[in-house]
């Protein structure tokens with residue numbers, strides 16, 4: 179017994195030694211701690227979802243909303259996604275986190291429909307880690323069933339750079355997602371170096387022009403040229419467009435004048451917590467119409 183206890187202590191000692199050894203950088207240690215925090219946050223239900231309206235600028239009506247996660251930290255307060263999503267991606271925790279967001283957001287939207295409200299298309303962010311393996315399709319099918327959510331109410335967004343990491347896997351899974359009746363959009367478009375031939379092969383319906391190109395409109399010549407080129411590209415490939423990050427009337431007018439009518443940005447609204455989003459829907463949505471397809475952009 180004494181021997182085995184000693185061995186155990188030795189083993190633990192070795193583990194401890196390895197844990198603190200010099201090849202373990204501070205960053206790695208911080209990563210481990212942060213990962214534990216994130217995991218706990220999920221267990222303790224500390225995440226919340228905000229929704230940002232997407233507007234048809236021509237009619238000023240709400241056409242959809244994007245779900246955006248925040249971390250309600252008991253001490254630090256509201257933490258924006260940019261502060262923890264990259265770590266969640268590195269550690270793989272992004273998968274349960276995104277699945278949590280998808281479920282909560284679907285439940286919310288189904289509730290709004292049940293109330294007779296029309297939130298439009300619900301846009302969900304998806305990490306490329308979900309594109310690996312064969313778990314995502316059964317997951318999303320089960321979720322649609324268990325939440326009573328119509329696939330035509332849903333749009334999934336994935337960034338251009340994430341798709342380009344593994345284009346072949348992406349094409350295969352996205353084809354299956356699309357076959358379920360879910361709309362697909364490329365997020366942060368213009369920042370991920372996809373080639374036209376790759377773009378043509380993707381089963382996508384929509385491009386979201388990255389905020390970085392909208393920011394300096396209409397004054398920055400390069401951004402004017404880039405956004406015009408993206409709009410032309412979308413027309414050629416028969417894709418719908420949403421511009422992200424419009425904050426001023428000048429930006430909205432520029433985008434509309436050049437053929438991009440769907441806008442998500444502070445000019446219309448910042449991301450809102452659930453209660454305020456409900457008020458926003460009541461004020462700005464189109465009437466419920468029989469065929470949901472008519473208002474799905």
Ligand code: C2E
Pocket residue numbers: 230245246247258259260263272276279303304305365366389422423424425442443444445449
């Ligand atoms: P994104 O998907 O491109 O979302 C748009 C971001 O731009 C949001 O930031 C939104 O608040 C911000 N934005 C929209 N309009 C404006 C504007 O007019 N001005 C400015 N300055 N910003 C604007 P947020 O909510 O901080 O999210 C940042 C990113 O975090 C998202 O970028 C997305 O990549 C990621 N993210 C958020 N929620 C989730 C999630 O549930 N899952 C995953 N995988 N990623 C998420």
Ligand code: MG
Pocket residue numbers: 244303335365
């Ligand atoms: Mg997004």
Ligand code: MG
Pocket residue numbers: 365366386388389422
């Ligand atoms: Mg974006």
Ligand code: MG
Pocket residue numbers: 366
């Ligand atoms: Mg982004």
